[in-house]
Amino acid sequence: MRRRVRAAVGLGVRFAFYGRMSTVEFQDRETSLWWQREVAEEMIKERGVIVAEYFDEGCSRRLPWHDRPAAAALLAAARSPGREFDAVIVGEYERAFYGDQFGGVLAVLREHGVQLWLPEAGGPVELDNPVHQALMLLLGSQSRREVMRARHRVLAAMHTQARVQGRFLGGRPPYGYQLVDAGPHPNQAHAGWGRRLQRLEPDPDTAPWVRWIFEQRKAGRSVAGIARELNMRGVPCPSSADPERNRHRTRRQWIVRTVLGIIENPRYTGRQTWNRHGARTTCLPGSGGSKSPTTLQAWAVSEKVSHPALVDEATFLSVQGMRARRPPKNGSARDYALAGLVTCGLCGRRLDSHWINNRPGYRCRHGHTSARSRPRDFPKNLYVREDHLLATLRVRLAAHMASDATSLAGHLRSNSWFLRCDGNEVMIEGRHPVAASCAAQLSLA
Template sequence: MSTVEFQERETSLGWQREAAEETIRGHGVIVAEYFDEGYSRRLPWRERPAAAQLMAAAEQPNCSFDAVVIGEYERAFYGDQFDAVLTALRAQGIQLWLPEAGCPVNLDDPVHQALMLLLGSQSRREVLRTRHRVLAAMHIQTRVQGRFLGGRPPYGYRLADAGPHPNRAHANWGRRMHRLEPDPATARWVRWIFEERATGRSVAGIARELNERGIPCPSSADQDRNRHRTRHEWIVRTVVGILENPRYTGRQVWNRHGARTVAPTHQRAPVRPAARGRAESEKLTHPALVDEATFLAIQGMRATRPTKYGGTRTYVLAGLVQCQLCGRRLDSHWVNGRPGYRCRHGHTSARNRPPELAKNVYVREDHLLNDLSARFAETAGDDAAAIADYLRSNDLTIIYGGPTREVKACSPQCGLATIAETAGGSCRYSDLASTRRSMG
């Protein structure tokens, strides 16, 4: 059974076993049972624990069974999974029985071939139809009704009772609707974040002051709903998430990060480029913590903030430089009118720097390009973009920082060679795949 919240194990297992026993009555007995809970039929058998155990048992030389019986095809297979499973079982001399066939499946039989095609198409159709209906219904409930559809309330809000469930059957079971209302303990800090950002204050500065004041971050303020969070401090990404969340304007939002495109139907200006599949309520559904004009101004301020000289900064080696001390990728960093790369070893502007933390690692881009040009002159020339493309296409990364002063290059093609010495630290070039494995 694919879900554990809405299905009962005893009932689901019971009727599937009954169907299996009816299929083999008079031919044999069930000697082992495999039942997966909470795993979608779309997953291959090797990725479902019980199904993977079944396949492993079938491959043993002393296997205790000579046939596999499926209680219901749609619960076991999706798409072309049946062919793969049947082929693997037949290679071990094990039959595959289905209630729809009433006997072992034989793909050499045209009738069985047609039956398998029909069952496979039906299983796929059932999944797609259910998914479409659910997503379409949730989209309408959010956009037209402004319903809260579950999940954690945003920081600054708490859940309040909104009356009986509109579905009569659910209401008879005692289910209630919920809505968002400002949380007295945290709502004022959300307002403060928007006010500070509207004055032009940096996101990092806001996060740093919240930490200095000891204000509980979202994971600390609601630990029961954030048990998966291990760090309890404000970070820049948390503040950005609050500033980008349109629910603080009083509108209900669902599926902000979905995978489908649904154009908004209301006529107000979009808060930001519409997320794929996102649905926004046409009317206000809960008290706002920021007015819409301020919210829109903040989004534009973040998206269009120019550099000091009005140009665009380009970092040719972005993502290609790795810290030798801690293994992190060096951040692109503009200093004195030129590009460079630095690593702060996990330190962010949202908190004060620990005294025991190692010094920042920094390297200028032109120094790296000079070394790379000398090393890869024959293969990539001296063009910066060509050198970067060569590194990426050959899975090479630059390891920088450390006690030595060597510039080394090593790759599966060229081996190891010392190129030059620098005064700013060590820099070597290594195979990216092996580096990732060693960081593990």
């Protein structure tokens, strides 16, 4: 924000100018400021003079005025009895307002006797005027449509580039990879500016450790055990291997979440992915944005292999949702075919593998193994036998594949399906797009 004040010359209305620039990285501040101000000065010529300037930089139009530094300062100045301006003028509606923001800002200004002028209205806006009412509705809708159209075009283009072309679309390379030159940019204008594409290549220092992580996990080792051994061996974690791009990371050691993130990243199969974590574009000032996981249906996965794989797809699928085997005290082996695939229909947590009466089963002890207390109407625990679960699966899936326990469990994992059980019924559900056609509700009785 920059605020500039100069004395009014002659008679006329004293104006405070407001402008906005969204992206600091891709726009020139002075150019954006002065074309907006030029439009404003052209409209108020011989009617008044601009005495104060408020200009927001790096703020989305979707942010309300009280969350924009310069706009908030303008509103605060408007409330002051000793303000130096009589009216507010903006250079362009879409730069200042989004959706129905205009009505709220106008109400605050009118309450303190400040007019709001728009170039599109040719002067001060009067909502008592039916023409102005219709104009504000049109401009608000147009501002929202412009954002939605630009967002849709960009996201659709990036989705296609990742899925069809397998193009690397920026960001940090995954641990185990490094970026190398992939030739000139396919857009002739960008290529003329010297921009080039990049692609992923295995990093000779870190790629072997990614392969080791998948090998250990496939052998049944716990994620925590893998993280502990990496720290014991002194293997650099992602933030240590690339400290310049991870300055926000203060801990220089492996944690469970880091190892799990590698195991769950499909890029290690050689296929490019995009939109695994969607960005929230509207956020509070100073938050820097945020990212949250998206649904599997929203991912863009390349149709063909786009870079060298560090793990084959069969191994990658086999370790998804896998849980480490805990050896019993007597040293005998106990197999749980559906480990990690059964969730509680009451609390949503994964059921623990549990051996009782010389056979495998799965249980959830509500309120005993979590940070949340058990609701009063919940049973003390939920228990289901593995053989009962397998029997219900055979009813639905036997026509598609072999009915042995290993094949059934592998089929669930390869399709990202899981079982939700409430004690009386089991529901086959899935995060994969094709799972909806195969979902079934089966009885445990």
